[in-house]
Amino acid sequence: MKQATTLLLALLFSSLAFAQSGYRIGAKVNSFTLKDGQNQSVELANFKDAQVLVVVFTSVNCPYAKLYENRLQDLAQTYTGKGARFVYVNTAIGLEEGGQAPKAQPDRPSTQNFPFLIDEGQQLSKQFGATKAPEVFVLQNSADGFYLRYKGAIDDNPQAEAYVKQRYLANALEALLAGRSVPAAELRATGCLIKRF
Template sequence: MKKTIKLISALVIVLSVSAFTIASTNIDEGYKIGDVAEDFSLKNIDGKMVSLANYKDAKGFIVIFTCNTCPYAVMYEDRIIALNNKYASKGYPVIAIMPNNTVKKPGDNFDAMKQRAKEKGFTFPYLIDEAQSVYPKFGATKTPHVFILQKGDGLNIVEYIGAIDDNYKDASAVNTKYVEDAVDAMLNGEEVSPTETKAIGCSIKA
C-alpha cells in the first residue's frame, strides 16, 4: 500500500512538472509570421503616450527593440536612424522600444533615453516598456530585435522578425539588408523573403 501511494505521489509530481514545463514553453513565445500584433500604449521620450493607432496614414511599422547600453544596439543606431529617414515618408516609420529593466540597467532609464536620443538626433519615437509587458508579447529576446508589421483591414500583421542586416560590426560590409529588403518587397507588393533571421545582440534584461 505504501509503495502504491509513493508511486502515485511520484506520478503526480512528474505530471505536474511536465505540465509546468509545457505551460512554460507556451508562455510568452511571442508572435510568429502572419500573427496579428496587438497595439500598445507606451511613453515616449517627450512624455507623450504613443500607440500604433496614432499613425493613421502608416502602411506598416518597423518596430525595433533597442536600448542605450548594449554595444550591438549602439552599433546599429545610425542604421536605425537611416531606416526611419528612408521609410517613414513611404509609410513605414520606425518605432523604437526600450525593453530593459532599468534597475538592472540604469543606463537605460528614462532620463538616459532622453539624453541618448538628443545626442544622436533620433527622428523616431523612443518608447519605454516600463512594465515590461510589450516585449514578451512580441517575443523579443535581444537588443536590437526587429518586427516589421503590415497594416491591413485595421490589423497589424507580422511580416518579418529578426536582424536589421547581416553585419552588426561594420555597416559598410553588409551584404544583405534584411529590413530594407523586407520593406521594399512590401512596398512593391511582393513576398517578403526571408521572413525570419536570427537577431544578434544583448539579451533583454527582465
C-alpha cells in the same frame, strides 16, 4: 533518476514555451500604448497612416544597439518617404543596475525623427516576444489592423556595416512596400539579451 527525468522534461517544455511566446509571422498585432520621453502616450493607432511600421526593440545601454543607431537612422530616412514609419522601444537588457526600468531616451541624439518609447514592466517586449536588443518587428497596415510580416535581425553584420552582405530589414521593407511577401520572414537577431524581471 525519475526526478531528474521529470526536471529535464519540465525545463524542456518551459524553454519551448518561452521560445514560442509572442507573435508569429502573419499574426494580427494587438493595440499598445507606451509613454515617450515627454511622458506623452503613444499608441499603435498613432501610426494608422503608415503602410508599414518598424518596431525596434533596443536599449541605450546595449553596445550592439549603438552599432546599429546610424544604420537605423539611414533606413528611417530612406523609407519614411515611401510609406514606412519607425518607432524605438527602450527595454531592459540586464545591464541596468538593480534591474531598474530604463529611461525613455537618455542622451539620445536630437536628430532622431521617430518616437523613442519606454517599455515599462516589459509589457511590449513580452507581447511581441522580443528577446534581443536590437530586434525589429515589421508590421503591415491593412484595413483591420497591423499584421506581423518580418521579425529578427537588421542585417548580417552587427560589427562592421561595410561588410554587410544581407540587408534583411531593408529587403523586408522593399518587398512589403512593393506589395510582395517577405521571402525570409524570420531571422534570429544578434544583440544583447533582454532580461526578464
